[in-house]
Amino acid sequence: MTTADDVRLAIDIGGTFTDTVLIDAKSNVVATTKTATTPHEPAFGALEGARIVLEKANVGWHQVAGFIHGTTLATNALIERRGARVVTVTTAGFRDILEIAYERRYSQYAINLEKPDLLVPRTHALTIGGRMDAQEHERHPLDEAAVDALAEELRALQAEAVAVCLLHAYANPAHEARLRALLVQRLPGLVVSLSHEVSPEAREFDRLCTTIANAYIQPLMASYLAKFQLQFASEGLACPILMMTAGGGMTTLDAAARLPIRLVESGPAGGAILAARIAAETSEAEVLSFDMGGTTAKLCLIDNFRPQNARKFEISRAERFVKGSGMPVRIPVIEMIEIGAGGGSIASVDWLGRLQVGPESAGSDPGPAAFGKGGEAPTVTDADVAQGLIEPGRFAEGRLNIDRGAAEAALAKHIGAPLGVDALAAAFGLSEIVDENMASAGRMHAVESGKDLGARVMIAFGGNGPLHATRVARRAQVRRILIPRDPGVGSAVGFLYAPVSFEIVRSRYSLLDKLDIDGLNRFFADIVKEAEDLVRTGAPQGALTQRRTAFMRYHGQGHEIEIELPARPMEASDVAFLQAAFEAEYSRQFSRIVPGMSIEILNWALSVSSPAPALQAAAPLPPPTPVKPRETRDILCDVAGTLKPAAVFDREELPLGATLRGPALIIEPQTTTLVSADFSARVDGQGNIWLTGDPEERP
């Protein structure tokens, strides 16, 4: 049972830093810290972070009633190719699903392009006889006589994990299940991932890739999770550990060990959960979340307090951020666009004299030139330092010394000299380019989703989000920005607001006017049971909520629209409702419907969730209180393009209701908020900073 003294702990292990956050029973953040990630033994850095926040809050392990963990380990294992030796088994006659893929080059003009490495060479691609069809019927039985020989080949190839993906297994999984049973009889202890369990959607290439990726990291993640749990238990942790997933929910260690692919990209998901919660607390129905860190920027659309979903993303792209250059993974995820724009992104001038920023990053070692750790290339952070936007003694909790001279020298040498300008102009140009890149990515993401950015509130966080928010917003036609509390550890804070949940997307093709209602209800009953059983292991008490959706389109179109269904068995009368809901959403996105065109449904999704922690009651907006700056400092004004004095404030000294006008800097231990000359700021009753663009001041 939880009590008023209980606390909950979240640990987000990133590539460079491990973020730890402790909240009390009322969801107030009571302590945060950033510690260095310890790559060889990630639990060490995590334990250190946990001890620090417990000490800061003066609570003991016995009071920790909830523990949520997210890690980049799964992602990194895929990027760094540190997974298991995987052998695939596909349907006889279809050995080359992986090699053939979508028959496409990801870069149109690249004559010397190489296809992405998809982890399993053709020598490790085996097949087995047997065939299901799209209507769930068995066309040919599983060739059980061939299983002995198959097991022998697996042994000869020294398979460490097997990925089985048989045609139409999403519709009828009998052959996959039977094959696993037969193989495990012959090879006890064999790790097998089945496509219908990992990703029960039609499209054999995507499903196979997802199954391979799961198999590839399964042995590694299973042993990591077991050890992590042991280490925290011996420290005194008594509650179960829950894992953050890419879909924005929490899941149990057992489920995570079975489907580790769902742990990929869980950090960014935490950020989106935080933004969605703040959207709900402030009643903002249309939000753009903007999370800019050291290496990348992540943008996510949040409508009606729910981050946009997707069912597919790409991992370990050969060319970072180029679509199609990676391995597609089809699992439920929070939809976001990630581009190579962070504090460490490196700038250069190409042979045409074009200034380029990113996607290469100086990382944290050597890091930007201003870190004085041997980095020579000018970065986004160097440009911010040169423009006076970062206070040298207070960067990253004061743990990093900032060398402004080194930043200016790098800018002058690598950008200024080739373009014939001074270091300050180079810094200004660099910022303009990277801010434009982020704004363009946001606009493109909105277009791809049939949405618009203009009316949205941007919720900005991450180490660099508050610093670049006004500059990106102006280019994206966004006029209102919210900087939450603790923006530097936003993802870990988000973990603590996630529900225990599990989502299943499964293919079942039908024309809307030929929908088999009884068959569909049986189909849903199966996946409801599967998802509820799983969620109950992580959330034994409390009511569970269901969200059912259908992915629909006009027959012949390539783009599907997600339509929410009633959370109950379907009735014949629901068909008319589905059609009306589809037409309403279609006309919202495309301004018209297409009368007479038949409608088809490809996939159905179910999400089962435990309740999320209750929202905090909105505090009344305090009366405006103009505040005086601690000091003023010259910065390069991004509106005028000239040096101007900016007011400097400490965030912790700003009272609720504080108001101030740009140009100004608001400094806190883990980040700085830039209030541009065309924005003014106000602190609300919950301590969020609101930045509002003043159209009169626009350039």
Add this chain to the structure above:
Amino acid sequence: MTIPDTRLQVMWNRLLAVVEEQGQALIRAAFSPIVRECGDISAGIFDASGRMLAQAVTGTPGHINTMAEAVKTLRARFPVAEMRPGDIYMTNDPWIASGHLNDFLLMMPVFHSGSVIGFTSCTSHLVDLGGLGMGPEGADIYDEGLLIPPCKLVSEGVVNALLLDIVKANSREPIANEGDIYALIACCEAGATRLHQMMLEFGLDDLDALADHIIETSRRGTLAAIAALPKGTWRSVLTVDGYDAEIDLHAALTIADDHLLLDFAGTDPCVSKGINVPLNYATAYSVFALRCIIGPDIPNNAGSLEPFRVTGPKGCILNAQAPAPVAMRHTLGQMTPDLVYGCLSQALPDLVPAEGASCMYDLPMRNVPEASDPFALELVFNGGTGARKQLDGLSATAFPSGVWGSQIETTEAVAPVLFHRRELRMDSGGPGRTRGGLGQHIEVSSADGQDILLFLSVERVRNAAKGRHGGGDGASGRIRIGHDGPDLPSKGEFRIPGDKTLVFETPGGGGFGPPQERDTKTVENDVAAGLVSAHAAKSIYGGQE
């Protein structure tokens, strides 16, 4: 402090982002499978004098150059002084827009402070324009459907309803056509709005300085790339299958100090079937092939495209004149990169790949008229690409088009067909020091015993992709009904009996360099992976069997 050229570059980046956004919006709204699978659309921004400043990088190269020229043509046709805010012009004339009737091009003047400061334009492939429909059987352009000459589609925001009615009345897919035309209108308008917003944000009165910066920077870069090339003229001949007789395509490529000139003189004349190619479309694919090698990182615009010039005698099959039928102009259009590379590889032997399958292997299948459940499949498959000097060709990969291949499961879910096999074709990659990409072996039959109609318009059945510099040819395409059935020609209409299997083998790419020089270990790996047979390893590569 002065704002450096970086401000101009930020605006250039903005224009590039805007045209990509417009392209994505068009693809999302499209009804035509070819738009969805190939991204067969385009979007561009132009300055007041009609010079192209930015164009979306879309799935097919067929719009490179064609859009730039089309806007110039339309702008010359309609006096700028008579243009009003909200006007939009349109045509699908194959010789102005994009080589066949299905491609509709729209152009909209953009106003700022009361005068025209530029244009937005976009193109999309409409599903059906009447006539005999998509196929090579038309005897002339009149058989192929409705041609709309340059006209004003929207006048100060009001759509010409009669014009739209005519387009709908002449189509088997009126609803889809109307939807696609509205999507094009929305695309032009959204581009114009974004351009206008950008000018306000950056305080611009016109686009002149920005246009000069974009065009001059791109021209300078392109000329620098050309300056690095050897100078001279190189000739090449490519024989293609044609419809019922082989056709010779001729090219002479001249590399001069400040431009490239490609001349198709000597090419065979047009034929009576709709595989003829208007010059704008042949130019698009040819220039695409050249730009893959020469300055590929410079965006397409008036400055980067101007030094690439293409000509050909009127009436040759790569400069078809009205009223020649042109519906399937892409079949031969996609072969022009191999023709161009035949010239360029003599000048730049290390940089140009061997010939590839090149023409995409469409597999359109429909129900027979007496079938109870109608269906229509537009499946797309590809063969192998040519070997590069340092890299093997890519197996089962589209080039020069950027088409997406089909997935078996989604195909079988929507139509009564059953695939029995889809694997790489062993030994189909042309042997060489680097090997050509492999083709595919595909077997498909009816799932319910009904006969199926098949419409073929492919290439490289009689003329394989040639190797270069001692490399061997890729395997030819091979199509038959039943494993022991006779080989079918590359074009025509066929009936697959309900109890027979279609065996559809796509071509391999050519090899590069003598196969005997291929690294032994690499040959062994190919044998181990089943890409090359042990027999071929010994007899062609000289390895151990």
